[in-house]
Amino acid sequence: MAETNKTATLTIDGNSFELPIHAPTAGPDVIDIRKLYGQAGVFTYDPGFTSTASCDSTITFIDGDKGELLHRGYPIDQLAEKSHYLEVCFLLLYGYLPKAGELEEFENTITRHTMIHEQMYNFFRGFRRDAHPMAVMVGVVGAMAAFYHDSTDIADPRQREIASHRLIAKMPTIAAMAYKYSIGQPFVYPRNDLDYAANFLHMCFSVPAEEYVVDPILARAMDRIFTLHADHEQNASTSTVRLASSSGANPFACIAAGVACLWGPAHGGANQACLEMLKEIGSPENIPEYLARAKDKDDSFRLMGFGHRVYKNFDPRAKVMKQSADEVLDLLGVENNPVLATAKELEKQALADPYFAEKKLFPNVDFYSGIILEAMGFPTSMFTPIFALSRTVGWVSQWKEMLNDPQNKIGRPRQLYLGETERDYVDIENR
Ligand code: SDX
Numbered sequence: 198m199a200e201t202n203k204t205a206t207l208t209i210d211g212n213s214f215e216l217p218i219h220a221p222t223a224g225p226d227v228i229d230i231r232k233l234y235g236q237a238g239v240f241t242y243d244p245g246f247t248s249t250a251s252c253d254s255t256i257t258f259i260d261g262d263k264g265e266l267l268h269r270g271y272p273i274d275q276l277a278e279k280s281h282y283l284e285v286c287f288l289l290l291y292g293y294l295p296k297a298g299e300l301e302e303f304e305n306t307i308t309r310h311t312m313i314h315e316q317m318y319n320f321f322r323g324f325r326r327d328a329h330p331m332a333v334m335v336g337v338v339g340a341m342a343a344f345y346h347d348s349t350d351i352a353d354p355r356q357r358e359i360a361s362h363r364l365i366a367k368m369p370t371i372a373a374m375a376y377k378y379s380i381g382q383p384f385v386y387p388r389n390d391l392d393y394a395a396n397f398l399h400m401c402f403s404v405p406a407e408e409y410v411v412d413p414i415l416a417r418a419m420d421r422i423f424t425l426h427a428d429h430e431q432n433a434s435t436s437t438v439r440l441a442s443s444s445g446a447n448p449f450a451c452i453a454a455g456v457a458c459l460w461g462p463a464h465g466g467a468n469q470a471c472l473e474m475l476k477e478i479g480s481p482e483n484i485p486e487y488l489a490r491a492k493d494k495d496d497s498f499r500l501m502g503f504g505h506r507v508y509k510n511f512d513p514r515a516k517v518m519k520q521s522a523d524e525v526l527d528l529l530g531v532e533n534n535p536v537l538a539t540a541k542e543l544e545k546q547a548l549a550d551p552y553f554a555e556k557k558l559f560p561n562v563d564f565y566s567g568i569i570l571e572a573m574g575f576p577t578s579m580f581t582p583i584f585a586l587s588r589t590v591g592w593v594s595q596w597k598e599m600l601n602d603p604q605n606k607i608g609r610p611r612q613l614y615l616g617e618t619e620r621d622y623v624d625i626e627n628r
Contacts, residue, residue, distance in 0.1 A: 201226070209237055223258050223267075240611045247506070251436060252602070256289060256594055257428045261507035266514065268428060269293070277517040282423040282587075283307060283393050286365055289428055289594040304393075310366035311387035311396065313374075314344040321378045330375035330582045331460045337371050338364075339453035349447035351600055360448040361593045368586035369393070373400035376579050394420035397586075402574070414528050415573060418521045422566055425514040426584050428591025430507070434459040438592040439599050443608040448596060455592045456585045462501065465588070468567035468580040471502030472536065475567075480535060481542035492552050502564030503547060509557040518565035525572050540568050 203218040205228045214237050217229040227250045230241055243249045258267045266273040269288050276285055280294075287295045287303050295303060320337050341363070342349055348360035374384050377400075385400045395411040398419055403409030429435070437458040441451040459465030478487050490498040505512055526537060544560055547553045563584075570580050599605055 257430050259430050261509050264511045264513045282420045285424050286590040307366045308389050333375040335456050342447050342449040368589045369397040372582040372586045418525050421521050423587040426587035433464050435595050440608040442596050465581045465584040468563040469577045472567040472577045474501045475536050475539050504558040505561045512561040514562040515560050522565045522568045525569050
């Protein structure tokens, strides 16, 4: 971080404390409060971390007001248009765009790590068929530590790299297997002659009974979904991965923790929740009722797929995703799908509604990704597993950055205690 000669002065009960201010290469300055408790005997208070920088990072930058998202400095719309997911994975992991030979070697490495240990197939058979695929992913990803002992020593850079490659390569296979298991179809092995996105679609939609040819437009849309979900600063699941990693937990346990956090409907579960909301709305004429509910403070209903903690004008990923949604709907001829018709009308009415404009609520990445995945034929239960496999490279890159940070220490927040002060135990006969 860039040192500045600026300080913030905090005065408490007549005592003043000077807190150093550090300057970023982009975004707001930060006030360094690491010595505050030792100097002033007070904590800062920031539930939800709305004003807290938990670390320094060089991977992703978001400007919520400008609707800007940079990965290692490259704008997301340029990456979505000109790059592809595995090249973005290299960029996130290593910090620069690879030369042709480097990219080819990286893609070959990932391709040849896509199979999982054959004995892991037994794990899937232990789950009920109607288990949510995210429950399966949390379990199987955590269990990878039981099979890949040779890449769990986080002190060994080469083991960290191997674990990174294994996770990026195997998440699509695990997600596809969770899907196949849920529909009672046989697992499909990965194929090395297909690229990352096409391979995932093949593992999900091919059956032994006939040849399945991946449509290149769908493969491109799938790859774009992966790219647009790859990383996003210190969001809830990435912060979970970092906190788990700060205890020295192995990479598979840390990523399983990230999968678990992403499952929540306020985070990665929003794309599933959004489609379920659209199905509940049912048709465009019911939209006004739901818009009214979203505005009603006494109603817990929220518009899934709308709003964002950081973006307060628009989500740049949603803009690119919307283009893909139009391409896929045109290709599949599903523009007459009632769910998708409701989505388009909801987007139109919400964007025109002063309440949502005032609250800066607009469609986020999950609104459009859900529409594309629905059109592709994925059940809503597979939406978040696809988000999880996309975000694995972000989690792994942030995990790797944290382990390389000399300031890395176990995360251990404090609290504002509002409970009982000390009191004596009362025997049961006297209560
Ligand atoms: C992701 O962090 C990341 O980067 C996440 C993510 C990533 O790539 O990792 O971008 C992925 O998680 C995207 C967000 C997906 N979630 C949803 O679509 C769920 C619906 N959205 C909301 O739950 C909400 O917008 C959040 C959680 C996304 C953001 O919540 P904030 O920033 O904490 O805002 P808030 O809850 O304090 O709401 C501010 C106001 C409130 O009204 P007031 O109390 O001020 O009167 O806006 C209202 C809220 O009631 N509001 C909504 C709303 N979201 C916020 N009202 C209706 N519908 C909504 N969706």
